[in-house]
Amino acid sequence: MTTPLPIVAVVGPTATGKSDLGVALAHAVGGEVVNADASQLYRGMDIGTAKLTVAEREGVPHHLLDVLDVRDEASVAAYQRDARAAIAAIRERGNVPIFVGGSGLYLRAALDDLRIPPTDAAVRARWEERLDQLGPDALHRELTAMDPKAAAQIPSANGRRVVRALEVIELTGQPFSATMPTREFVAPTVLLGLRIDRPTLRARIATRIDRMWRAGLLDEVRELDRHGLREGRTASRAIGYAQALQQLDGVLTEQQAKDETAALTRKFAKRQRSWFRPDTRIHWVEYDAPDLFEQSLAVVRATDVSSRP
Template sequence: MLLPIIQLVGPTASGKSGLAVDLALALAERGQPAEVVNADSMLVYRGMDIGTAKPSPAERRGVAHHLIDIMDVTETASVAQFQSLARAALDEVRGRGAVPILVGGSALYSRAITDVFEFPGTDEQTRARWEQALAERGARALHAELAARAPEAAVEILPDNGRRVVRALELLDLGQDLRPTLPTWTYALEGVHTIGLALDRQVMDERITQRVEQMWADGLVEEVRGLLEVGLARGRTASRAIGYRQVLQYLAGEFDEDEARAAVAAATRRFARKQLGWYRRDHRIDWRQAGTVEPAELAEHVLGLRQS
């Protein structure tokens, strides 16, 4: 019997993590084990809890979660590496007779896991040169350079996303194909069923504002201070995560606290809109209104997807 892979996607604050646990428990009640596989590249980091809205052990309610808290903040996570780890986790879960529920992540990461998705080559010296330029000049300056050299590619990358800007410039220097779009909508894995949680833009923005306020109340600044002691500032990817980057700027005196909080909310809204743009192009997604999905009904739907 081929067990399906259930992929939950949608904007920030649409309730994906909670629904994943609800679905896993509903499936277990019907005799079908299920486990959650994280597709968010920042949940892999130990200690990055508040700013990533990482589900706590209590919120996981006994449901097994994979690819959470597996790396130190000084380690660099790449899309290619995450693809390999996630696909291995999906195979492992299925091998135990459980339904994998793949949750969250950007369109880039979620599609790299499930879709036909190959990665162009790299060159350490070229990458190191652009990493140094990023540290000295900042992401927006490099994004302007990318826009001058490859305007179509620059449009598809947020100006603050230093990691993707560096990668694009590296590929340009290497003379490799720099495609402004993701590959065609073709699953590389069998049995993938993608469910999207739709959220009204105004509601999404309100939830994002509330979430950022709650993160501050829960101690995001203190969390970042603690992570600085274990090398957060040296982490190429962890230090650039939304929320952490702005708090680091606040602690460095570049923002006051109110400006940092506003910057986190603004960056999160930009990111959410960008992701929605990508997801809306994917005709394979079964869209459901966030907050209205009944776990029991969804569980029955999933059970009907099993193939002999």
């Protein structure tokens, strides 16, 4: 009897080639890809998220792409439910789930022992109003006073995560840090990380953004706007989409929109690095290694699935 292969996750900063590696590995091990990029959950958000086209997927089944309307709000809890259902269905077919993406918390929700705390729209709205009034630094100081451990792990600039932590503290009466994920897989899993130096990543980001505008990002955003993009709390804030909307409104020139998108993408990549760097379970491989695929496949096949990590 063949030893089953582990769940695979290809992680790392944006613009490093994760999607292509995921497809290649799927061909080699009988895999099906599960999207782990929060923005690629949305129908119609294709160019600005570098979503693989149907042709580029090369016949490999892809899951959790195009499952939300732009007016819907993505949530970690819904993603956890749907991702774990996808894992079960893929395993039932005798195939290997291969997660691909750089949304760190979504990956942890799918793969690690993470219990999602409750949420309340009214409580969250109240904290979001305070965020708008006071700014993220002030709210982060409040979080520091209530839960120093959580505050130490949440960047002050990440206003949405600060709000979420304060919401949970209010609802549960417990520190948010008590609900933060442990680094313990719920099933045997191998994490493959694509490593890249900063100057090269910066150049790749710039190239990708130029390509997005040339490929018709503005037309894509015009169409999404007709379908309620501005009403979506999550989709309308996505990097590139918010800037394209501002360009369409005449607030930004094209160059300003592209420059702002590039700056925000670089900051996002920095946050991704900070998220993944402490995870010692990740097997890091150079993004442009001549034998990237061979190295990655060897790690997958060598992973012991006979016991939990």
